[in-house]
Amino acid sequence: MDRRTFIRSACQACAALAVVPAVATLEGCASGKGTSYSVNDGALAIPLAGLTPGVNIIRAKGLDHTLLLDKRSDGTIVALALNCPHKNGPVKFKDGEGLKCEWHGSTFDGDGKVTKGPSKQDLKRYPTTVEGDMLRVNVG
Numbered sequence: 001m002d003r004r005t006f007i008r009s010a011c012q013a014c015a016a017l018a019v020v021p022a023v024a025t026l027e028g029c030a031s032g033k034g035t036s037y038s039v040n041d042g043a044l045a046i047p048l049a050g051l052t053p054g055v056n057i058i059r060a061k062g063l064d065h066t067l068l069l070d071k072r073s074d075g076t077i078v079a080l081a082l083n084c085p086h087k088n089g090p091v092k093f094k095d096g097e098g099l100k101c102e103w104h105g106s107t108f109d110g111d112g113k114v115t116k117g118p119s120k121q122d123l124k125r126y127p128t129t130v131e132g133d134m135l136r137v138n139v140g
């Protein structure tokens with residue numbers, strides 16, 4: 001193997017290794033899928049280790065809508081109900097576009113505040129507390 005071939009092979013190996021964490025991170029962004037949570041005594045208990053930095057979408061038994069958990073770099077975790085206050089339509093998060101209701105197009109910022117109607121109300125924001133290695137979201 002000549003020097004040029006060796007360097008090319010080494011670079012290709014490094015590039016392949018660099019891609020692995022990115023794929024793992026993307027899969028991590030889909031957290032909540034395959035994990036079963038249930039509301040007990042008006043709250044959800046979610047292991048902090050199961051949350052990726054940024055947006056996590058959670059579905060739970062006993063909750064009639066999906067929940068967005070935003071794990072921020074300052075350590076706070078914001079919990080928003082993803083049902084629209086206008087007529088209860090589903091609100092979806094799209095990377096780069098933010099939060100948008102699929103039925104009539106209301107949009108909301110990262111804190112759940114309305115940025116475009118017809119909704120006149122903000123998304124419901126649930127209080128969160130950290131207890132040990134668990135996140136408690138009070139949805140009751």
Ligand code: FES
Pocket residue numbers: 084085086087088089090101102103104105106117118119
């Ligand atoms: S239900 Fe969301 S904008 Fe109408």
